[in-house]
Amino acid sequence: MAKINKNYNNLPQTYLFSEIAKKTKAFQEKNPGVSLMRLGVGNTTEPIPSTIIKGFITGVEKLGNVDTYTGYGDEQGDTRLRVALSAWYQTQGITLDPTEIFISDGAKPDSANIQSIFGTDSIIAVQDPVYPVYQDSAIIAGHKIVYMPCTEENGFIPSPPNEKVDIVYLCSPNNPTGVVMTKKQLKAFVDYAIENKAVIIFDAAYAEYISDPTLPKSIYEIEGAKKCAIEINSFSKWAGFTGVRLGWTVVPMDLVIEGTEGGKINNLWSRRQSTMFNGASNISTEGALSVLSDSGQKESKKLIAYYMNNAKIIKENLSKLGFKVFGGEHAPYIWLKTPNNLGSWEFFDKLLKEAHVVVTPGSGFGAQGEGYVRLSAFGDKKDVKKGMKSIEENLKP
Amino acid sequence: MAKINKNYNNLPQTYLFSEIAKKTKAFQEKNPGVSLMRLGVGNTTEPIPSTIIKGFITGVEKLGNVDTYTGYGDEQGDTRLRVALSAWYQTQGITLDPTEIFISDGAKPDSANIQSIFGTDSIIAVQDPVYPVYQDSAIIAGHKIVYMPCTEENGFIPSPPNEKVDIVYLCSPNNPTGVVMTKKQLKAFVDYAIENKAVIIFDAAYAEYISDPTLPKSIYEIEGAKKCAIEINSFSKWAGFTGVRLGWTVVPMDLVIEGTEGGKINNLWSRRQSTMFNGASNISTEGALSVLSDSGQKESKKLIAYYMNNAKIIKENLSKLGFKVFGGEHAPYIWLKTPNNLGSWEFFDKLLKEAHVVVTPGSGFGAQGEGYVRLSAFGDKKDVKKGMKSIEENLKP
Numbered sequence: 001m002a003k004i005n006k007n008y009n010n011l012p013q014t015y016l017f018s019e020i021a022k023k024t025k026a027f028q029e030k031n032p033g034v035s036l037m038r039l040g041v042g043n044t045t046e047p048i049p050s051t052i053i054k055g056f057i058t059g060v061e062k063l064g065n066v067d068t069y070t071g072y073g074d075e076q077g078d079t080r081l082r083v084a085l086s087a088w089y090q091t092q093g094i095t096l097d098p099t100e101i102f103i104s105d106g107a108k109p110d111s112a113n114i115q116s117i118f119g120t121d122s123i124i125a126v127q128d129p130v131y132p133v134y135q136d137s138a139i140i141a142g143h144k145i146v147y148m149p150c151t152e153e154n155g156f157i158p159s160p161p162n163e164k165v166d167i168v169y170l171c172s173p174n175n176p177t178g179v180v181m182t183k184k185q186l187k188a189f190v191d192y193a194i195e196n197k198a199v200i201i202f203d204a205a206y207a208e209y210i211s212d213p214t215l216p217k218s219i220y221e222i223e224g225a226k227k228c229a230i231e232i233n234s235f236s237k238w239a240g241f242t243g244v245r246l247g248w249t250v251v252p253m254d255l256v257i258e259g260t261e262g263g264k265i266n267n268l269w270s271r272r273q274s275t276m277f278n279g280a281s282n283i284s285t286e287g288a289l290s291v292l293s294d295s296g297q298k299e300s301k302k303l304i305a306y307y308m309n310n311a312k313i314i315k316e317n318l319s320k321l322g323f324k325v326f327g328g329e330h331a332p333y334i335w336l337k338t339p340n341n342l343g344s345w346e347f348f349d350k351l352l353k354e355a356h357v358v359v360t361p362g363s364g365f366g367a368q369g370e371g372y373v374r375l376s377a378f379g380d381k382k383d384v385k386k387g388m389k390s391i392e393e394n395l396k397p
Numbered sequence: 398m399a400k401i402n403k404n405y406n407n408l409p410q411t412y413l414f415s416e417i418a419k420k421t422k423a424f425q426e427k428n429p430g431v432s433l434m435r436l437g438v439g440n441t442t443e444p445i446p447s448t449i450i451k452g453f454i455t456g457v458e459k460l461g462n463v464d465t466y467t468g469y470g471d472e473q474g475d476t477r478l479r480v481a482l483s484a485w486y487q488t489q490g491i492t493l494d495p496t497e498i499f500i501s502d503g504a505k506p507d508s509a510n511i512q513s514i515f516g517t518d519s520i521i522a523v524q525d526p527v528y529p530v531y532q533d534s535a536i537i538a539g540h541k542i543v544y545m546p547c548t549e550e551n552g553f554i555p556s557p558p559n560e561k562v563d564i565v566y567l568c569s570p571n572n573p574t575g576v577v578m579t580k581k582q583l584k585a586f587v588d589y590a591i592e593n594k595a596v597i598i599f600d601a602a603y604a605e606y607i608s609d610p611t612l613p614k615s616i617y618e619i620e621g622a623k624k625c626a627i628e629i630n631s632f633s634k635w636a637g638f639t640g641v642r643l644g645w646t647v648v649p650m651d652l653v654i655e656g657t658e659g660g661k662i663n664n665l666w667s668r669r670q671s672t673m674f675n676g677a678s679n680i681s682t683e684g685a686l687s688v689l690s691d692s693g694q695k696e697s698k699k700l701i702a703y704y705m706n707n708a709k710i711i712k713e714n715l716s717k718l719g720f721k722v723f724g725g726e727h728a729p730y731i732w733l734k735t736p737n738n739l740g741s742w743e744f745f746d747k748l749l750k751e752a753h754v755v756v757t758p759g760s761g762f763g764a765q766g767e768g769y770v771r772l773s774a775f776g777d778k779k780d781v782k783k784g785m786k787s788i789e790e791n792l793k794p
Contacts (some may be wrong), residue, residue, distance in 0.1 A: 015672060063445045069442065072640060112672070243679035257401065265401070
């Protein structure tokens, strides 16, 4: 007699973005003449630059020719791409062998699936608030979760947990708060992990938005991190690959946990992926190779600069209007404290109804997100400006 | 203190295809002059037809233009594709609503991930031999497994288990045996599932290789199946998408298990996918739409005919040489009984060393696969013929 996995009953009742879509749709149906400004969703909007488009075309053309056609690829992902990523890390002073890199279809599935290789009774620490995948996948797997509060008081950067945990998820630059951990702050977690024999899962999906060279883009800039940390990254926010799907996960050979030798964790992830995954698309892969080319790098930096200009517009305008805003300097997200102690969804509704601006309620990212909303820099500059103007003109006090 | 998931220790020591690659590589390094004929791996080799290539190009071009650029797509996958698949099922007399179809990056991940929505103590039945993903993912999740032997005696089609199980995986046309279940044989499983309140996971990835219209291509051709079966399918073997990555899973609204209402299982899968997956590539999706167009259908049927001609060549030649062979009529796989009771790996080694032909050892698909090897119709016709000639001329008795 088949039964359902009851852990699903413990999930937040609706998935955040579905709920926003529903509310927005309902408003739109009641007000068909109104044009909404969507400043909430973390979905890229600018076209992919020409060098990368050419990469995709190359990938497609290869598939149309018997001499260049490829099916299933190399087990950990296209070797050329793993070599190119290894070289890219080296330009940042980080030495990683291509065998330590696994290509995937994105950071989100990897963030969830990585739990598979660790004990089913692992205690998992997550930031609060944070992008839901770490917590929700842990709930589905039945793990105990420890929350690390990110509050105005600690600058939205938590300290390592007081208790012993097995797995620590860290997302920096953070989604949704837009703040970035310093090397010192990150070092505290590496020290914690080594002392407590825990593993850090470091989500660096927004690393390319960091412009201050003293801030760490990779956890491997921190001494000792290779012994205790897995890093996940993606081309989604870096080069507009949200719909294209291409990410990667680094599992260093030096990463060991109690009772295992070097290479064992790397080997387990290899086994998980070769058993339950069949590789990223070979078309996406060719595009990814182009992202890492000189011109691809230049063009994607421009893309990021475009979004970061939006972030600046949002931050400056909202500050000018007297809102308390955080992040948005090294991340495409602005974290806004709601006025008059409004709840996140209350302020979401207010912005929707009065200013026709759609944001993301902070409470959807965790209990500590209550009283905040997330604004996103992804969007057309004109729409961002229009949204700011509409908030200025239409939002009632 | 992080620990590993000990269930990984219960997996077969090496993943079948990695082991073949290693053995082949070792032989090649010792015999650099020898050119090997690979007749084992289920990887497509023919180029993707022009209509579908044009579909990919459309997908790529859209990403290069701000007006047509898309990021994350619809939650269950591109609505146009779900509507097109629904229409395609309808041409076969099967009515499925687009909300019952979920687009994914392939049949393999879905086959594994679907277990997430069912009880962690589910007992899972799998064919023996069969494609490893069902068993291996069940081992990783710690499920009890019941094997359904597929032997020469039962024509490689098992009967439903004698004991009560919760989940039954069925793969028809079967990989690796190449045999197809009749409607009557499949009906026995549907009846079993309804009687025992079990759920069938039906992997139809090779359905398009069926040419006999009396054989079921979809489990939903069987009365009652919507109440108890999930169907998984893919464009991989149908249109050369092994490297492109595009599949889908059908979870009917009528599918209920004890204690749930209609739509609940569909909803759970929706939750699993929206939480832990981020959609198939939008480029792959455009190609998939082209597969379902009139010309795409015609061209992909030609592709399949090409491979099935290879299957015919293999089957006829091996039969002529006195081998006992099965399958290969409605599937791209030929299941060969090894001569002189040789073990699967023994015969693999013999074929590699004497005939320079690489096949897939049947024992890699399960205990009942011992004493068999799988030959695959994927490959160039010339190579297939060369392989057959080499076996005829070089294989020592």
